[in-house]
Amino acid sequence: MKFFITTPIYYTNDIPHIGHAYTTIACDILSRFNKLLKNDVYFLTGTDEHGQKVEKAAKEANIDPKKFVDMLSVNFEKLVNHLGCEIDDFIRTTEKRHIKSAQALWNKLIENNQIYLSNYEGWYSVRDEAFFQENELKKINGSFFTENGSPVEWVKEESYFFRLSNWEKKLVSYYENNTDKIAPKTRLNEVLSFIKSGLKDLSISRTTFKWGIPVPNNNKHVMYVWIDALCNYLTSINYPDIKSPIFRKYWPAVHIVGKDILRFHAVYWPAFLMAADLEPPKKIFAHGWWTNEGQKISKSLGNAIDPYEIINEYGLDQIRYFLFREVPFGNDGDFSKSAISIRVNADLSNNYGNLVQRILTFIVKNCDSHVSPSNKFNNEDLKILEHLNKKHKEYLDFMNNQQIDKGIKSVIELLSLTNSYVDNQAPWTLKKTNISRMHTVLYIIINIIVKSSLMLFPIIPGSAEKVLSFINIDINELDFDNFNELIDKDLRINPPSPIFPRIDQ
Numbered sequence: 114m115k116f117f118i119t120t121p122i123y124y125t126n127d128i129p130h131i132g133h134a135y136t137t138i139a140c141d142i143l144s145r146f147n148k149l150l151k152n153d154v155y156f157l158t159g160t161d162e163h164g165q166k167v168e169k170a171a172k173e174a175n176i177d178p179k180k181f182v183d184m185l186s187v188n189f190e191k192l193v194n195h196l197g198c199e200i201d202d203f204i205r206t207t208e209k210r211h212i213k214s215a216q217a218l219w220n221k222l223i224e225n226n227q228i229y230l231s232n233y234e235g236w237y238s239v240r241d242e243a244f245f246q247e248n249e250l251k252k253i254n255g256s257f258f259t260e261n262g263s264p265v266e267w268v269k270e271e272s273y274f275f276r277l278s279n280w281e282k283k284l285v286s287y288y289e290n291n292t293d294k295i296a297p298k299t300r301l302n303e304v305l306s307f308i309k310s311g312l313k314d315l316s317i318s319r320t321t322f323k324w325g326i327p328v329p330n331n332n333k334h335v336m337y338v339w340i341d342a343l344c345n346y347l348t349s350i351n352y353p354d355i356k357s358p359i360f361r362k363y364w365p366a367v368h369i370v371g372k373d374i375l376r377f378h379a380v381y382w383p384a385f386l387m388a389a390d391l392e393p394p395k396k397i398f399a400h401g402w403w404t405n406e407g408q409k410i411s412k413s414l415g416n417a418i419d420p421y422e423i424i425n426e427y428g429l430d431q432i433r434y435f436l437f438r439e440v441p442f443g444n445d446g447d448f449s450k451s452a453i454s455i456r457v458n459a460d461l462s463n464n465y466g467n468l469v470q471r472i473l474t475f476i477v478k479n480c481d482s483h484v485s486p487s488n489k490f491n492n493e494d495l496k497i498l499e500h501l502n503k504k505h506k507e508y509l510d511f512m513n514n515q516q517i518d519k520g521i522k523s524v525i526e527l528l529s530l531t532n533s534y535v536d537n538q539a540p541w542t543l544k545k546t547n548i549s550r551m552h553t554v555l556y557i558i559i560n561i562i563v564k565s566s567l568m569l570f571p572i573i574p575g576s577a578e579k580v581l582s583f584i585n586i587d588i589n590e591l592d593f594d595n596f597n598e599l600i601d602k603d604l605r606i607n608p609p610s611p612i613f614p615r616i617d618q
């Protein structure tokens with residue numbers, strides 16, 4: 114099966130922060146999980162470089178917009194690597210391939226009579242790059258603001274419109290008949306009630322600034338940044354060449370987005386796509402919003418969390434783990450340093466790390482660094498192996514439904530049960546009383562360590578690989594297909610080095 118997954122493309126008006134890192138890591142986790150399922154994965158991210166917001170930031174920095182975005186885009190591209198994410202394409206909306214693709218989409222919409230020229234008059238928020246109705250705004254000291262506190266300005270100009278109103282009924286019936294297209298469920302209901310409240314035609318071009326993709330055949334207009342930006346998902350797989358193998362193979366995509374931009378992805382985007390005779394997205398998953406020690410993350414508060422800084426302080430896998438174990442994927446979360454140490458110490462140091470450390474060290478010291486297959490299982494052994502299979506099934510179900518936190522929790526529960534099994538079986542005592550039984554117990558534990566590492570691999574790839582390397586197993590030898598089979602060869606164990614040192618609180 115093919116699996117095309119995308120992050121939003123991030124605005125190049127500022128440097129990346131933890132929120133951007135969060136979405137990119139989420140896609141990496143789902144992408145790595147799908148690779149382990151042997152799906153053919155294509156993972157796309159990139160930068161959104163046009164529009165008034167970016168133009169304004171360039172002006173404030175007193176730098177030519179193209180030079181400005183060249184400078185800022187690099188930060189996002191470098192971050193992908195730093196987060197340990199394996200992408201297939203990094204797209205920039207100022208690239209030639211994208212301008213060609215966005216203009217082709219525009220022309221297709223013109224050809225299908227989905228666009229007309231008229232005049233727009235209304236409120237616009239540059240910070241959100243979005244139009245607002247007056248009833249969506251609040252008035253403070255005579256000025257209007259959005260719910261999120263963004264200032265709005267009154268815009269009055271000639272504009273091209275997309276016939277969004279024509280898609281209202283079609284979108285409602287599409288989502289009512291395909292309830293798996295938006296997740297989590299509450300977001301589907303939100304989108305449906307928004308659509309049902311009535312869709313107006315959407316202004317999709319601007320004339321009052323220049324930093325955008327020119328509208329074909331009318332250079333007075335640049336495209337509205339959202340039609341330009343959304344189109345990136347098509348550009349990467351070769352649009353407008355919809356017959357190209359890459360396009361035929363991968364479209365439609367799974368879009369992972371923050372809840373702030375759900376409406377653009379779940380209302381405008383499927384409408385644009387259907388209006389251009391293309392399939393709507395396979396799925397749109399909207400995750401929650403991170404706050405910093407209880408406060409909204411914002412430039413003006415100066416409290417944006419720098420991903421480099423926290424990775425440097427806690428370690429990459431520790432941060433990847435914390436972000437996805439701590440908060441159910443889809444919910445809002447609060448970032449706090451004390452929560453990181455509590456979580457990492459409890460799950461990674463005391464549970465997974467401790468199991469690995471004590472068992473591998475024991476084998477190196479007492480078993481000449483070797484573990485051999487065994488099948489002389491007693492009831493306790495069969496019980497823990499049954500847990501292994503049960504937790505594995507749970508894990509697959511959760512991960513297949515983007516419930517990353519629950520998937521991780523299944524593995525951690527298995528590791529806790531295994532630590533108790535170790536305590537009860539006490540291989541150090543068996544060493545004196547029953548050597549053959551000791552070997553069986555160690556063999557079972559090694560199997561659980563290997564399989565747990567496989568399940569944790571999408572979340573903490575570096576550490577999981579390191580654990581497997583202590584056991585001389587290559588991650589590429591493993592997959593979920595033969596998960597129920599135990600390892601049938603002798604294993605040589607290397608002396609382990611600590612993987613998750615406890616964090617001082």
Ligand code: ME8
Pocket residue numbers: 120121122123124125131132133135136161342343344345369370371372373374401402403404410
């Ligand atoms: O919206 N918590 O770009 P953007 C969680 N260019 N996620 C957060 C976050 C936070 N506090 N802050 C940001 C845009 N994000 C458009 C997208 S797509 C065709 C165009 C993440 O730079 C989250 O994924 O404002 C959010 O949707 C995205 O960054 C917004 O990034």
